[in-house]
Amino acid sequence: MTNSFPHPYIPNSIRKIKEEMMGEIGIESIEELYADVPQKFRLRRRLNLPDTQSEHNVRRFVEELLSRNDTCLDMPIFLGAGCWPHYVPAAVETIVQRTEFLTSYTPYQPEISQGLLQALFEYQSMICEITAMDAANSSMYDWASALGEAVRMASRLTHRNVALVPKILHPERLETLRTYSEPAGIRIEPIDYDSETGQLDIENLKEKLSGKTAAVYVENPTYLGFIETQVREISEETRDHGALFVVGVDPTSLGVLEPPGEYGADIVVGEGQPLGIPMNYGGPLLGIFACRDDLRLIRQMPGRVVGMTTTLKEGKTGFCMALQTREQHIRRERATSNICSNETLCSVAAVVYLALLGPKGLKELGETIMSKSHYAVQVLEKIDGVKAPVFKAPHFKEFTVNFGGTGRAVSEVHRGLLEHQVHGGKDISKEFPELGESALYCVTETHSKEDIDSLVSALEKVLGRES
Amino acid sequence: MYRQARWDESVIFELGREGRRGHIIPDVEEEIKKTINDTMRLLPKKLRRKKPPRLPELSETEILRHYIRLSQMNYSVDLGLYPLGSCTMKYNPKINEILARSLSIGMVHPYQDEETVQGILEIMYKLSKWLAEITGTHEVSLQPAAGAHGEFLGTLIMRAHHRLNNKLDDRTEIIVPDAAHGTNPASGTMAGFKVVVVRSDENGCVDLEALKSAVSDRTAGLMLTNPNTLGIFEKDIEKIAEIVHEAGGLLYYDGANLNAILGKVKPGDMGFDIVHINIHKTFGTPHGGGGPGAGPIGVSDELAKFLPVPRIGFDGEKYRLDYNRPHSIGKIRCFYGNVGVLLKAFAYILSLGAEGLEEVAEVSVLNANYLLQKLKEIRGFDIPYAKNRPRKHECVLSVDKMYRDTGVRALEVSKRILDCGMHAPITYFPLIVKEALMIEPTESYEKEELDRFVETMRTISEEAYSNPEKVLNAPQNTAITRLDEAKASHPKTMTLSWRMHLKKKD
Numbered sequence: 001m002t003n004s005f006p007h008p009y010i011p012n013s014i015r016k017i018k019e020e021m022m023g024e025i026g027i028e029s030i031e032e033l034y035a036d037v038p039q040k041f042r043l044r045r046r047l048n049l050p051d052t053q054s055e056h057n058v059r060r061f062v063e064e065l066l067s068r069n070d071t072c073l074d075m076p077i078f079l080g081a082g083c084w085p086h087y088v089p090a091a092v093e094t095i096v097q098r099t100e101f102l103t104s105y106t107p108y109q110p111e112i113s114q115g116l117l118q119a120l121f122e123y124q125s126m127i128c129e130i131t132a133m134d135a136a137n138s139s140m141y142d143w144a145s146a147l148g149e150a151v152r153m154a155s156r157l158t159h160r161n162v163a164l165v166p167k168i169l170h171p172e173r174l175e176t177l178r179t180y181s182e183p184a185g186i187r188i189e190p191i192d193y194d195s196e197t198g199q200l201d202i203e204n205l206k207e208k209l210s211g212k213t214a215a216v217y218v219e220n221p222t223y224l225g226f227i228e229t230q231v232r233e234i235s236e237e238t239r240d241h242g243a244l245f246v247v248g249v250d251p252t253s254l255g256v257l258e259p260p261g262e263y264g265a266d267i268v269v270g271e272g273q274p275l276g277i278p279m280n281y282g283g284p285l286l287g288i289f290a291c292r293d294d295l296r297l298i299r300q301m302p303g304r305v306v307g308m309t310t311t312l313k314e315g316k317t318g319f320c321m322a323l324q325t326r327e328q329h330i331r332r333e334r335a336t337s338n339i340c341s342n343e344t345l346c347s348v349a350a351v352v353y354l355a356l357l358g359p360k361g362l363k364e365l366g367e368t369i370m371s372k373s374h375y376a377v378q379v380l381e382k383i384d385g386v387k388a389p390v391f392k393a394p395h396f397k398e399f400t401v402n403f404g405g406t407g408r409a410v411s412e413v414h415r416g417l418l419e420h421q422v423h424g425g426k427d428i429s430k431e432f433p434e435l436g437e438s439a440l441y442c443v444t445e446t447h448s449k450e451d452i453d454s455l456v457s458a459l460e461k462v463l464g465r466e467s
Numbered sequence: 468m469y470r471q472a473r474w475d476e477s478v479i480f481e482l483g484r485e486g487r488r489g490h491i492i493p494d495v496e497e498e499i500k501k502t503i504n505d506t507m508r509l510l511p512k513k514l515r516r517k518k519p520p521r522l523p524e525l526s527e528t529e530i531l532r533h534y535i536r537l538s539q540m541n542y543s544v545d546l547g548l549y550p551l552g553s554c555t556m557k558y559n560p561k562i563n564e565i566l567a568r569s570l571s572i573g574m575v576h577p578y579q580d581e582e583t584v585q586g587i588l589e590i591m592y593k594l595s596k597w598l599a600e601i602t603g604t605h606e607v608s609l610q611p612a613a614g615a616h617g618e619f620l621g622t623l624i625m626r627a628h629h630r631l632n633n634k635l636d637d638r639t640e641i642i643v644p645d646a647a648h649g650t651n652p653a654s655g656t657m658a659g660f661k662v663v664v665v666r667s668d669e670n671g672c673v674d675l676e677a678l679k680s681a682v683s684d685r686t687a688g689l690m691l692t693n694p695n696t697l698g699i700f701e702k703d704i705e706k707i708a709e710i711v712h713e714a715g716g717l718l719y720y721d722g723a724n725l726n727a728i729l730g731k732v733k734p735g736d737m738g739f740d741i742v743h744i745n746i747h748k749t750f751g752t753p754h755g756g757g758g759p760g761a762g763p764i765g766v767s768d769e770l771a772k773f774l775p776v777p778r779i780g781f782d783g784e785k786y787r788l789d790y791n792r793p794h795s796i797g798k799i800r801c802f803y804g805n806v807g808v809l810l811k812a813f814a815y816i817l818s819l820g821a822e823g824l825e826e827v828a829e830v831s832v833l834n835a836n837y838l839l840q841k842l843k844e845i846r847g848f849d850i851p852y853a854k855n856r857p858r859k860h861e862c863v864l865s866v867d868k869m870y871r872d873t874g875v876r877a878l879e880v881s882k883r884i885l886d887c888g889m890h891a892p893i894t895y896f897p898l899i900v901k902e903a904l905m906i907e908p909t910e911s912y913e914k915e916e917l918d919r920f921v922e923t924m925r926t927i928s929e930e931a932y933s934n935p936e937k938v939l940n941a942p943q944n945t946a947i948t949r950l951d952e953a954k955a956s957h958p959k960t961m962t963l964s965w966r967m968h969l970k971k972k973d
Binding site (some may be wrong): 011059065128129231371 | 597910
């Protein structure tokens with residue numbers, strides 16, 4: 001190691017400065033500061049890690065590795081299932097790169113952190129507007145963990161220990177929910193669906209609802225992309241049994257789709273990643289969490305919450321963290337959750353995104369997505385042996401495609417597509433064996449007609465259906 | 468003299484005019500329009516949105532200006548000292564931001580075919596090996612989104628371990644020291660354990676006698692940070708590990724304070740079975756105002772089978788995702804972790820290298836002890852516990868004497884620090900110190916900035932003793948003066964959204 005020190009990130013790594021500082025402390029070597037670390041545990045060799053690198057080398061090395069990834073710029077990709085390709089406006093990127101936001105931490109000192117606090121208050125407010133709820137927190141890790149926290153919260157509030165969830169649910173979300181629920185003694189019970197429409201089986205729901213039910217959970221749109229149309233009925237049944245109604249949302253649908261607050265949701269969770277956050281191979285994501293204006297609910301919410309207040313002297317409007325007595329740093333083992341660091345900067349991205357779109361833009365986004373996804377359904381269905389979607393129900397941006405009629409397995413078809421520089425949807429044949437050789441496809445505003453047409457022509461080639 | 472920007476910026480809902488728009492959604496092609504018309508009719512009438520959301524209507528220029536103005540009313544690491552104890556507010560290298568903005572990661576979907584994501588899988592695989600080397604653990608999972616998420620996973624692994632041994636019904640207690648971070652007891656509860664608190668001894672370390680009487684056949688494990696929240700190394704760690712292990716419990720390492728010991732000593736070597744790492748602290752990724760971070764955990768050989776799926780495997784040629792782990796605790800989130808953050812840590816470790824990381828540890832400890840030495844000489848300040856032992860990454864100052872002498876408390880000292888263009892330390896933590904200021908300078912600040920902090924503290928002390936009003940009225944130079952925080956949480960005045968604000972106004 002000849003050229004690595006002083007290191008640009010460590011201003012005091014100069015011998016003269018170190019000596020001055022050691023002189024003040026009254027030591028002769030830094031080693032003395034480690035004198036209380038038992039010798040037997042001290043590492044007597046260098047860590048087995050690469051050598052110090054110049055910035056230029058780091059950049060070349062990492063960029064070369066990244067260039068080995070294929071992206072949706074290299075080929076059309078029709079994957080969704082909890083992480084979706086949406087356009088990220090330049091203004092969003094500009095704001096989240098502001099170093100004042102990027103390199104700050106939790107606004108423990110509100111007077112010097114007003115900017116972030118106001119942005120988070122605005123984020124919470126916009127989440128409330130699009131979901132038609134009253135109070136939101138400033139973020140959870142992702143949809144799945146937000147759902148886990150919501151069900152735990154419902155159990156604390158109702159003192160009951162069963163949560164009913166749709167059988168059609170993202171398997172990773174379901175697994176996360178189980179992981180969060182098990183230590184709290186909460187049982188997760190799936191509710192059947194109608195095999196023709198995919199809709200929740202209301203009779204099965206009624207059978208399962210009981211005095212033990214803490215929460216009923218539905219998603220709109222559902223994991224497989226269709227709209228659950230019986231939400232009002234489900235909401236009423238839930239309420240009649242004294243359970244809480246928890247609804248999961250994809251926010252890009254909320255310009256066109258009735259918001260959960262309008263059909264009786266007590267808690268809303270969802271995935272905020274589509275709101276200006278790149279896919280990044282699945283993280284960071286943004287867990288949405290909101291509830292009704294009910295003090296009982298609000299006091300049980302997990303996570304950071306920002307509130308509007310005034311200055312003590314002048315009565316001027318300002319913002320600070322609210323209800324901190326729910327949180328781990330104050331309440332410790334009695335906190336509503338252990339969450340501390342969350343996904344704040346993703347919330348900042350989301351608020352800028354929602355501001356850019358506005359009410360009309362959010363509706364246009366929903367309509368554009370639906371136009372394109374329905375066009376895809378139409379042209380796919382024309383292929384002999386391909387069925388899309390599996391369920392007779394209205395759909396939003398995702399839909400199932402069944403290849404049963406082609407005599408080919410999904411995996412086989414998708415391998416073929418890749419050879420034609422097209423990436424198919426998510427193979428769900430193992431998740432839902434009852435749906436046969438099916439896959440979940442996703443089309444958003446970022447897919448062009450050309451992308452969709454290239455999927456069709458690639459499929460025709462793979463299936464030997466070229467005209 | 469520091470003066471933070473004051474923009475008197477309205478809440479965004481009060482800005483804009485009807486009809487303005489900030490972004491144009493991509494067009495729907497004419498051919499598609501011809502086949503799919505009147506899109507709203509695709510939705511059943513009863514589920515079409517009737518009332519549009521009450522979002523503001525603004526042009527892109529107004530929105531940009533609004534948030535840039537807000538950003539100017541936010542202090543950050545790139546502006547100056549940010550000595551929040553146990554938060555490790557170090558420099559966030561700019562090259563990492565450039566790399567993380569690459570479309571070659573941003574535009575990659577988590578369910579893409581493994582063949583198409585070999586680059587990012589290699590980065591994640593190597594990073595997990597490096598973190599295992601640094602922490603002295605056998606296998607690392609990159610999945611947790613934050614430190615507390617890693618703690619939750621770690622305590623779930625304790626659960627899985629005791630369940631596999633048919634001991635879960637007995638092993639119901641998690642032990643945490645009274646000086647522990649709040650997340651430790653909260654995580655223990657979340658994982659279904661009863662939390663037992665052990666007191667610190669007169670040196671601020673785990674009291675061995677108290678620990679001995681706390682452990683039993685009910686003990687699932689002990690959660691410990693070392694160095695602890697006073698910045699003191701738990702030198703009896705071997706004995707602590709022995710007590711916990713002999714009782715049949717597991718030892719959990721809270722990695723919040725790992726920065727001080729990089730390359731010096733490994734948690735795994737000290738007997739820890741489970742270790743979490745705060746990527747956004749130790750490995751230089753930005754805190755983002757509170758996230759996203761990442762909280763990977765490393766575990767011993769015996770516990771590796773419990774890690775969440777998928778694991779990243781390498782067969783010498785290809786990287787792949789392995790879901791075949793029958794003992795896995797399952798999932799704690801969707802997908803594989805905060806990859807966009809982990810990528811920055813990969814670049815950080817490359818930039819520092821083995822020697823650079825050790826230098827990070829040494830200089831962070833040198834800086835903390837330098838501050839301790841200078842601050843303890845100031846009137847009204849005291850460094851409680853183990854006065855003659857060096858600190859590691861942080862030191863905890865008590866201003867209790869000053870409070871008793873002058874009525875100026877830690878809270879007011881911290882507000883006065885803000886006036887001088889620096890962030891305040893963590894206040895009132897750990898709980899075992901009266902009027903505590905918990906200070907972690909990290910390796911990132913030059914001696915001159917540290918000296919400026921010392922001078923600031925000296926001035927505040929002088930003010931407290933001569934003109935306490937000046938301190939009590941702080942801050943004056945920030946975007947806003949002292950806020951009514953009780954009002955923000957009071958049921959009658961609590962306003963958590965613009966909706967609640969409008970409702971309260973009526």
